[in-house]
Amino acid sequence: MIVSTLTIVLVILLIWSVYYGRNIVRTEKTDAVFGNPSRALRGWHWVIAGATSIMLLWFYFSWDIARAFIPTSGNELCQVAKLNRAVNPIRANFPLDNRLLRGTLLLQRDKEQIQLLQQQLDKMNFAPDESPELRSIIKAMDGVLTAQTDPAKIDPQIVAQFDNIAMRISYLVDQMSVPNYPGKPDFTEQAQAMKQSDWGAGTIELPVLPMTDRGRKFAAASLVMHQIAKDYMAIRNNGATITKQLAEIRTRYQNFVVRPVEDAAIMAQHKRFIRQIDKIYKRIDDGKIFPPGLTQAVEAALIRLDQEQHRQQGTLFYIDALIMPGGTIMAGNSACSEQGAGRWLPKPSDTFKTFLRLADPAVGYKGTPLLWYEMRPVAEIVAWVIPDWLPELMPGEYPRHNSQGIIVNNIKSKTYNFATGNYNSLSVPFPIGHIWDSVVRVLAGLLLGIIFGVPLGLFMGLSRFAKGYFDPLIELYRPVPPLAWAPLVLTIFGIHDDGKIFLLFMVAFAIMVISARTGATGTQLSKVHAAHSLGASNWQILRQVILPNSLPEILTGIRIAIGVCWGTLVAAEMLAGTTGIGFIENVARKQSDYEIIWVTIILLGVLGLLFDLIMRWVIARAIPWRGKG
Amino acid sequence: MIMKKFIQISSVTLALSIASSAIADVNVAFFLEWATPNQVAKVEKSYDSALGEAVNWTNFDTGVQMTEAMLSGDIDISYSQGLAPFINAINANAPIKLIAVAVQYPANDCVVRDGEGIDSSNAAELEGKAVAVPLSTMADYSFRMMMRSLNIDVNKINIIDQAPADAAVSLADGNVVMACGYGANSMAKMYEVGKALMTLEEKEAAGIISFDVVSVTEKFAQEHPDKVRTFLEVTNQANLEFAASQEKIAVIADDAGMSVTDAQKQMSEFVFPSNEQQLNEYFNSGGLADIAIKVVGNAFATPENPALDDYGVAIDTSFLK
Numbered sequence: 021m022i023v024s025t026l027t028i029v030l031v032i033l034l035i036w037s038v039y040y041g042r043n044i045v046r047t048e049k050t051d052a053v054f055g056n057p058s059r060a061l062r063g064w065h066w067v068i069a070g071a072t073s074i075m076l077l078w079f080y081f082s083w084d085i086a087r088a089f090i091p092t093s094g095n096e097l098c099q100v101a102k103l104n105r106a107v108n109p110i111r112a113n114f115p116l117d118n119r120l121l122r123g124t125l126l127l128q129r130d131k132e133q134i135q136l137l138q139q140q141l142d143k144m145n146f147a148p149d150e151s152p153e154l155r156s157i158i159k160a161m162d163g164v165l166t167a168q169t170d171p172a173k174i175d176p177q178i179v180a181q182f183d184n185i186a187m188r189i190s191y192l193v194d195q196m197s198v199p200n201y202p203g204k205p206d207f208t209e210q211a212q213a214m215k216q217s218d219w220g221a222g223t224i225e226l227p228v229l230p231m232t233d234r235g236r237k238f239a240a241a242s243l244v245m246h247q248i249a250k251d252y253m254a255i256r257n258n259g260a261t262i263t264k265q266l267a268e269i270r271t272r273y274q275n276f277v278v279r280p281v282e283d284a285a286i287m288a289q290h291k292r293f294i295r296q297i298d299k300i301y302k303r304i305d306d307g308k309i310f311p312p313g314l315t316q317a318v319e320a321a322l323i324r325l326d327q328e329q330h331r332q333q334g335t336l337f338y339i340d341a342l343i344m345p346g347g348t349i350m351a352g353n354s355a356c357s358e359q360g361a362g363r364w365l366p367k368p369s370d371t372f373k374t375f376l377r378l379a380d381p382a383v384g385y386k387g388t389p390l391l392w393y394e395m396r397p398v399a400e401i402v403a404w405v406i407p408d409w410l411p412e413l414m415p416g417e418y419p420r421h422n423s424q425g426i427i428v429n430n431i432k433s434k435t436y437n438f439a440t441g442n443y444n445s446l447s448v449p450f451p452i453g454h455i456w457d458s459v460v461r462v463l464a465g466l467l468l469g470i471i472f473g474v475p476l477g478l479f480m481g482l483s484r485f486a487k488g489y490f491d492p493l494i495e496l497y498r499p500v501p502p503l504a505w506a507p508l509v510l511t512i513f514g515i516h517d518d519g520k521i522f523l524l525f526m527v528a529f530a531i532m533v534i535s536a537r538t539g540a541t542g543t544q545l546s547k548v549h550a551a552h553s554l555g556a557s558n559w560q561i562l563r564q565v566i567l568p569n570s571l572p573e574i575l576t577g578i579r580i581a582i583g584v585c586w587g588t589l590v591a592a593e594m595l596a597g598t599t600g601i602g603f604i605e606n607v608a609r610k611q612s613d614y615e616i617i618w619v620t621i622i623l624l625g626v627l628g629l630l631f632d633l634i635m636r637w638v639i640a641r642a643i644p645w646r647g648k649g
Numbered sequence: 650m651i652m653k654k655f656i657q658i659s660s661v662t663l664a665l666s667i668a669s670s671a672i673a674d675v676n677v678a679f680f681l682e683w684a685t686p687n688q689v690a691k692v693e694k695s696y697d698s699a700l701g702e703a704v705n706w707t708n709f710d711t712g713v714q715m716t717e718a719m720l721s722g723d724i725d726i727s728y729s730q731g732l733a734p735f736i737n738a739i740n741a742n743a744p745i746k747l748i749a750v751a752v753q754y755p756a757n758d759c760v761v762r763d764g765e766g767i768d769s770s771n772a773a774e775l776e777g778k779a780v781a782v783p784l785s786t787m788a789d790y791s792f793r794m795m796m797r798s799l800n801i802d803v804n805k806i807n808i809i810d811q812a813p814a815d816a817a818v819s820l821a822d823g824n825v826v827m828a829c830g831y832g833a834n835s836m837a838k839m840y841e842v843g844k845a846l847m848t849l850e851e852k853e854a855a856g857i858i859s860f861d862v863v864s865v866t867e868k869f870a871q872e873h874p875d876k877v878r879t880f881l882e883v884t885n886q887a888n889l890e891f892a893a894s895q896e897k898i899a900v901i902a903d904d905a906g907m908s909v910t911d912a913q914k915q916m917s918e919f920v921f922p923s924n925e926q927q928l929n930e931y932f933n934s935g936g937l938a939d940i941a942i943k944v945v946g947n948a949f950a951t952p953e954n955p956a957l958d959d960y961g962v963a964i965d966t967s968f969l970k
Contacts, residue, residue, distance in 0.1 A: 105871070108868075108871050108872060109871055109872070109874070112871070112872035112873070126701075129701035129702065130701065132701070133698070133701060223953070223954075223955050225742055253874070296698070299698065299699050303701070306875060308875065350744055350867075352742070352744050352867060352962070353746075353867075353962035353963065354957075354959075354962035355742055355962075357742040357743075357744060359720075359744065363720070364720075374953070377952070387804065507814075507815070507818070510815055510818050510819065511818050511822065514819065514822055514824040515779070515781075515809055515811070515819050515824040515825065516824070594812075595811070595815060596781070596809050596810070596811050596815065596819060596824075597784075597809065597810035597811070598807070598808075598809050598810070603810060606810065607784050607785065607810060609713065610711075610713050610734070610737065610784060610785035610786070611737045611740075611741065611785050611949065611951060611954065612713070612716060612717075612737055612738050612741040612743060612954075613741065613951065613953060613954060614741075615953060616953075
């Protein structure tokens with residue numbers, strides 16, 4: 021209900037925004053010529069158009085639209101899938117989805133193998149009296165293979181079996197065309213089917229039992245078909261003559277004793293050759309090759325079944341083809357499941373539900389909430405700043421417990437307690453959770469990158485020494501993908517946040533250096549000269565002329581760095597996962613949980629967007645003159 | 650008009666997918682550094698000759714990737730997929746099937762860092778400490794099973810999700826007190842700085858065993874039951890031959906990318922049950938696999954992907970017969 025309303029709203033919004041946009045283009049009087057950046061200003065209706073198209077594509081390709089508008093289609097297609105699944109073992113034998121008849125393929129394969137055996141035989145160095153016997157055995161196998169494809173030599177019983185199969189399929193087709201097949205539903209079955217949760221509502225993806233008349237028809241047909249397929253698969257080309265011939269061949273090669281030869285390698289080769297004969301014998305013994313004309317009736321019946329079931333599907337066929345793009349519903353042993361786009365692209369409504377569930381601080385993911393707060397003593401926060409080695413500077417030793425089992429604190433242990441925040445203090449709310457951890461890591465990496473990167477970049481832009489000295493260093497490490505650092509970072513920094521932050525810092529640092537350097541070298545010389553002639557000191561030139569002039573480059577650099585940092589986060593949090601959005605994604609992947617994976621993808625996207633919006637705002641405030649110089 | 654175009658497009662994609670499946674041979678996934686006798690058959694092309702067509706072997710890093718490749722249709726058979734990723738996929742309704750046990754091996758070890766003074770007798774000291782575990786893998790499974798048998802609350806342990814190679818580094822650096830993992834190289838590094846929490850005998854006494862399975866896509870099993878059966882036959886044959894004579898260990902080691910001694914050491918702990926053994930001792934009611942699958946299924950159940958009531962639907966042992 022919500023999804024269908026939302027879809028309609030989205031469609032209306034999309035149409036309206038396009039209409040509105042085109043209207044403005046037509047009526048607007050603008051002086052701006054092509055190439056003037058002010059032509060790209062405003063236009064929030066196109067933002068709506070863009071956002072709604074993405075949403076609609078998501079709704080469409082994830083089959084959320086199909087589920088919302090035609091909720092029974094999933095259950096019905098599940099029944100169709102059951103029939104397809106039942107008929108599939110027979111179908112796979114015919115050139116309906118494949119190029120060749122299964123028998124043709126098998127015959128080709130076996131003939132090739134036999135030919136290969138004959139060729140090998142000459143090179144095998146068997147004794148002169150051994151070779152003819154083996155050759156004759158191989159020839160006999162070839163003879164059986166040929167006999168299997170000869171209609172004249174086929175056992176009439178096998179012909180009857182195929183006719184029986186074809187007849188049963190045809191009968192099923194006739195039955196399916198009867199409107200009220202398979203008769204009135206059993207009351208208890210009906211009640212059970214209606215008790216199932218809807219498509220996507222419960223823990224089971226799709227309701228399995230047929231809920232509609234059309235579904236019941238396919239479900240009933242699939243049961244019949246299942247039996248037919250089973251009987252079909254049991255048919256083997258093992259008429260009396262062929263069985264006798266095969267048995268003879270078997271005794272012949274089994275009684276064949278490989279004569280001892282001195283060279284152990286050749287002996288082994290000979291034995292292997294006999295095993296090869298055994299292998300090919302077993303394949304011929306499978307008896308899955310028949311005269312091609314024999315199975316034609318079955319094939320014709322299958323084609324009729326195809327047509328009939330297509331007719332019975334009616335609109336369902338078009339629903340499957342048109343509003344469930346990129347995949348279909350497949351039936352398994354006990355359940356039906358969505359395959360293709362419906363599987364790897366979870367539905368927006370499900371994703372949102374998953375997000376809400378994870379966002380509940382009581383649930384979270386692996387025991388940590390997404391974003392919540394916790395009462396933390398101020399002492400702990402203070403302790404974070406105070407170095408842990410402080411108590412080591414204090415005189416004396418750490419106290420030991422006395423004979424009464426009491427520990428008396430001295431100055432050393434008291435300092436230690438202070439440095440580690442182990443004392444009573446006021447508690448304040450402090451943010452925690454996966455999102456918070458990720459944001460902190462990204463911001464810390466970025467901040468460090470700015471603090472170290474910008475001065476160095478400016479320095480490199482202004483000093484010959486700095487440029488020459490640092491250039492090889494920076495250029496050498498800059499192109500290396502962050503993931504390549506990962507194992508080293510782990511050994512150097514360990515599993516805590518510092519390693520992850522360092523990885524992000526490395527990414528941000530290079531970008532900041534490059535952008536600050538470009539900004540500094542790009543300063544107009546006339547401005548520097550003007551400041552100089554007005555008596556500005558070096559520091560003033562740097563502060564008042566060069567820095568403001570490189571600010572556009574630096575801010576764009578920060579914008580890029582934020583994006584790349586978010587991109588590296590997943591890799592950084594793969595190193596030693598405890599919390600973070602990247603950690604959630606890594607674990608969810610191992611559990612094939614595509615909904616949670618999409619939640620993390622969207623979270624990363626939204627957070628990246630949020631930061632970018634903030635940066636755009638900062639850029640607009642800090643350098644309003646940009647592009648107007 | 651639009652409708653027509655849509656049908657055209659979808660029929661083109663359909664034709665493409667059929668074309669790609671028609672030219673495909675049998676595609677099998679396997680692991681490197683995991684020595685199994687059927688690698689002799691792989692190298693000597695026994696599979697190819699028995700199946701009568703080319704077998705493409707692709708090596709994977711994790712069982713999860715095997716599942717993903719099977720879902721995309723690029724892989725038909727996964728040889729030696731871990732039970733854990735298989736069960737995770739089944740809990741998530743993936744259309745794949747377990748057809749046989751590939752190898753039974755002692756449960757993955759958890760290695761405690763030397764100098765921590767922790768062994769199975771005082772393992773409760775692990776509570777509140779950092780432990781590296783590759784989550785949702787067989788190592789995770791054995792970690793949970795060990796903690797259960799030692800009566801330790803997993804929720805009180807600070808679990809860090811790390812791949813075994815990374816975990817070995819963290820263990821050496823002392824960032825974690827215990828690391829669980831798999832893979833010969835990573836485990837060797839861990840044993841260098843620590844000792845297994847539980848001995849082989851202790852693990853077996855607690856009923857902690859692991860095995861890898863052979864899994865296939867449902868589609869492949871349905872359409873080519875003969876090929877699946879042949880695949881298992883050749884595997885069985887290779888296992889029997891290896892049990893009789895280990896002269897081809899060099900072939901296996903070379904194919905697995907290991908030294909002969911490493912491969913020998915690894916394989917000495919492996920059990921490759923024959924097809925008959927699998928039917929009688931593993932998949933029978935109350936058999937080794939029967940029990941382990943249920944335990945793993947419940948260990949990795951999540952609210953979205955709960956454990957199945959009956960894993961029998963995802964198991965098809967008919968190809969072993």
